[in-house]
Amino acid sequence: MPVPPSERDVTIRLVVNDRAHQLDVDAGETLLGTLRERLGLTGPKEACWEGECGACTVLVDGGPVASCILAAGSTSGRVVRTVEGLAGAAELTTLQQAFVRHAAVQCGFCTPGVLMVLTALLDDVPEPTETDIRQALAGNICRCTGYQQIVEAALDAAASVQP
Ligand code: FES
Ligand code: FES
Structure with a gap:
């Protein structure tokens, strides 16, 4: 009520x-x-x-x-x-599209938080290293993926927006 x-x-x-x-x-x-x-x-x-x-x-x-x-x-x-x-009405962000390509979403419970952390990282550090990504994710628990697909998706997203 x-x-x-x-x-x-x-x-x-x-x-x-x-x-x-x-x-x-x-x-x-x-x-x-x-x-x-x-x-x-x-x-x-x-x-x-x-x-x-x-x-x-x-x-x-x-x-x-x-x-x-x-x-x-x-x-x-x-x-x-x-x-x-994050996404516009028409399409997912580059990062979200990379999550789909790399199967970085499994149960999906952690995904909203992970996407926000990585969005902020990519805004600040357009070409992050794997270490940068794993450090950024230190406060996000994912029980499904082992993080590898998430890291690969973030690296792919970063590469996708480079000139
Ligand atoms: S619900 Fe906020 S950090 Fe876990
Ligand atoms: S995809 Fe299930 S907790 Fe991360």
Whole structure:
């Protein structure tokens, strides 16, 4: 049941996936909760709720953060991107296409967080080494792939956008 506005504590204004929102959030509410329950963005996954697994990772002002341990009330004025905001209406990003080619998605539970971390890495380091990629993924747990396909996809994506 929706919480009456009078029981909420903080009004925030933020941009999520290029759309501006003004929201009344509860004190103690996490950004993950806001994204999933108020905005219907269920790409970021709920798992450990302790900042340990990376399943909930989103970009805040371009940098990856664990949204399960970030207070929604602290995000006013910030720009948030979730996995839903990566692809355009017509096609997947270069990285997402590489994930498909390399079978880097198996159960898919870790994939939204992994994609956000690697998107931020490729923005900062257009030609990452395998070590760069594995270090970037240090906070993202994948129980299915052994990471090899994910690393290969990231290297392929980086190569695909080089002149
Ligand atoms: S659910 Fe946020 S890091 Fe695990
Ligand atoms: S694909 Fe299943 S946890 Fe990563």
